Amino acid sequence: MSIEAINWALNTVTNITSTQKAILLTLADRADVDGYCYPGYDDICKRSCATRHAVANALRKFEQLGILKRQKRFNKSTVYQLIVSSVEISTTASAEINTASSVETNTLTTNEPSKEPPRRGSYKPPDTIDKDAWRDWVAYRRKFKGPTTERSLVLVANKLKDLTPEEQRTAVDMAIECGWKSVFPRKGSVNQVGEFSL
Numbered sequence: 001m002s003i004e005a006i007n008w009a010l011n012t013v014t015n016i017t018s019t020q021k022a023i024l025l026t027l028a029d030r031a032d033v034d035g036y037c038y039p040g041y042d043d044i045c046k047r048s049c050a051t052r053h054a055v056a057n058a059l060r061k062f063e064q065l066g067i068l069k070r071q072k073r074f075n076k077s078t079v080y081q082l083i084v085s086s087v088e089i090s091t092t093a094s095a096e097i098n099t100a101s102s103v104e105t106n107t108l109t110t111n112e113p114s115k116e117p118p119r120r121g122s123y124k125p126p127d128t129i130d131k132d133a134w135r136d137w138v139a140y141r142r143k144f145k146g147p148t149t150e151r152s153l154v155l156v157a158n159k160l161k162d163l164t165p166e167e168q169r170t171a172v173d174m175a176i177e178c179g180w181k182s183v184f185p186r187k188g189s190v191n192q193v194g195e196f197s198l
Contacts, residue, residue, distance in 0.1 A: 005031040008084045013067060016058075022048040023058040027068070027080055035082040123153040130165040133172040137183065140176045159183055 005028035013024060026048040030037035039047075044055050059080075062068035069081045125134050137156065141148050160168045163185055171185040 002028065002031045002033055002035065002084075004033075005029075005035055005082055005084050008082075012085060013065075015065070016061065019048070019050050019054050020058040020061060023050055023055055024062065024067075024082075027082060031080075031082050031084075035084050037080050037082070038077065039080070040077070123150045123157075125153070125157040126161050128161050129157060130168045133160075133165070133169045136176065137172045140172075146181055156183055159185055 006025065009021070009024045009028040013021070016024065023044060026044050027037055027039070029047070030039045030043075041052055041055060044050070045052055048055070050058070059068065059070065063070065067083050069083065071079045071081070073079060134157075138148060138153070140146075141152075146152075160171065160183060163171065167185060171183045174180075175183045
């Protein structure tokens with residue numbers, strides 16, 4: 001998809017019908033940065049909601065206007081090239097583009113997505129929590145579509161942070177084995193045989 005081609009089709013080419021505009025936008029949406037695209041008639045018809053006859057007429061009209069070139073290939077497919085007029089951007093406009101969070105070219109505005117969208121469950125637990133046990137817990141919760149919001153993870157981390165790594169592992173393993181929605185560390189310490197004493 002070429003934003004420049006779509007902007008050109010929307011704002012520069014004006015002496016065509018609405019059906020022809022839809023067909024031109026379909027081609028612009030498929031075009032690469034040099035204006036070349038390779039859609040079949042069926043694809044153009046489907047995406048523009050136009051009939052095959054209307055597409056054929058529009059392509060002839062675009063060639064007459066000098067905004068499209070067609071080249072048949074040996075396998076009977078057609079390469080289309082949109083003749084997109086270049087848009088000059090002043091030096092002040094390009095400086096604004098570098099510093100703005102959205103870029104405006106003529107009237108088409110494209111909002112850039114944030115660099116890293118927030119993810120559910122991206123909470124980083126305290127360093128005192130065993131990383132393997134924590135990873136197992138979060139994977140278990142996600143497997144059963146349990147809450148992995150930051151708040152739910154903070155609550156579990158608070159239960160585990162004062163335990164030893166062995167106690168954390170035991171609490172997580174027990175919760176997974178029993179199918180619990182949270183961890184419930186046992187009070188007391190583990191003796192030599194692995195039983196809890198109170």
